[in-house]
Amino acid sequence: KQEVTQIPAALSVPEGENLVLNCSFTDSAIYNLQWFRQDPGKGLTSLLLIQSSQREQTSGRLNASLDKSSGRSTLYIAASQPGDSATYLCAVSLAGTALIFGKGTTLSVSS
């Protein structure tokens, strides 16, 4: 059974720091990996989608990498801002159907 783990569960950093969020999965036979952002009491906003054939994707200050063979992905956030404070969720797609989610990393960026 595919399991997705996110470490750390919570992270606090001062504004301006670069940071890395980690995601690991147990079954490398994935279709893709998606990173989401969730603000308190809100829905999920898709940040980046990496197809299984890709190594990384970039959007603004965000960069996500994927290493299928080792079952790992990282989300790199450059020059963090207080507005980046949220929970970040990693999810993998199997067999062309639904997503399997990690439990998230809650990020707090202080000014």
Next chain:
Amino acid sequence: NAGVTQTPKFRVLKTGQSMTLLCAQDMNHEYMYWYRQDPGMGLRLIHYSVGEGTTAKGEVPDGYNVSRLKKQNFLLGLESAAPSQTSVYFCASSYRTGANEQFFGPGTRLTVL
């Protein structure tokens, strides 16, 4: 485009009552999904649909029914609500297979007393 919308946003039920959650998408997506999010459990798939008139069970389908009579709508029904169904429910859609990006609605917060 409104994207994925969910109705209602909040609801309180008493044990044994029934209700239907509505999900609508205007992106002409084939696939639609219902997830629930619980503290410490993450998001888990309840049911999904790969096209109009089709439905399939996900990880936690017990106590729920679904229907996809129109391509743009996916309904989640609770026939006899239980306190264990207190959760936040999210609907999502994707263009075709799960290899495509999934887009999520804003969620419905349901409390069963």
